[in-house]
Amino acid sequence: KNEVEQSPQNLTAQEGEFITINCSYSVGISALHWLQQHPGGGIVSLFMLSSGKKKHGRLIATINIQEKHSSLHITASHPRDSAVYICAVADSGGSNYKLTFGKGTLLTVNP
Amino acid sequence: SAVISQKPSRDICQRGTSLTIQCQVDSQVTMMFWYRQQPGQSLTLIATANQGSEATYESGFVIDKFPISRPNLTFSTLTVSNMSPEDSSIYLCSVGKRTGNGLVVSYEQYFGPGTRLTVT
Numbered sequence: 001k002n003e004v005e006q007s008p009q010n011l012t013a014q015e016g017e018f019i020t021i022n023c024s025y026s027v028g029i030s031a032l033h034w035l036q037q038h039p040g041g042g043i044v045s046l047f048m049l050s051s052g053k054k055k056h057g058r059l060i061a062t063i064n065i066q067e068k069h070s071s072l073h074i075t076a077s078h079p080r081d082s083a084v085y086i087c088a089v090a091d092s093g094g095s096n097y098k099l100t101f102g103k104g105t106l107l108t109v110n111p
Numbered sequence: 112s113a114v115i116s117q118k119p120s121r122d123i124c125q126r127g128t129s130l131t132i133q134c135q136v137d138s139q140v141t142m143m144f145w146y147r148q149q150p151g152q153s154l155t156l157i158a159t160a161n162q163g164s165e166a167t168y169e170s171g172f173v174i175d176k177f178p179i180s181r182p183n184l185t186f187s188t189l190t191v192s193n194m195s196p197e198d199s200s201i202y203l204c205s206v207g208k209r210t211g212n213g214l215v216v217s218y219e220q221y222f223g224p225g226t227r228l229t230v231t
Contacts, residue, residue, distance in 0.1 A: 042224035
């Protein structure tokens, strides 16, 4: 079973700061997801990665398959970015639709 | 992409009762999933609900406690039966859409807004 570790668990930043959240996993995967969960509980899918780097607006996600590590970066952070960010990995092989989730990183961006 | 709605968004229930959560998707999808998120915990997969077959439950979850229906390609329900305070959680449905081609296949997953259940 894959072990997914996120760091840091909690992160407080000032508006405008550059944010990095890290995710490492223990077993080879078919894809890695970055998700955003707001206080109401709903989850938004930010990225799905299997290699390299993706960018969407102020968000950048990278993955290093050899090192089993991914990072989520937020440039010019804003209070509306405050949320829990969750890393999830999809198994390789026949059950590659199943996700194993990290515990999440609580980001608070102060104005 | 996929837009998912869930009903109810939240509920407070008495122990021993049952609650049925509905999940509606704006497009036809084969794979639907039901997750539970207990307070302060990460998401845990309850079951995979594919249309046309019985739901497949993960270890620790049983059909008698969490019966699932999947009558068509856009709708599913999860029932939390004989509830106890330990069932207080957020319940989320999600759908998987296959991407990739050839040897490399992945599934984009889209999540609903969740149902926040409190059992007293």
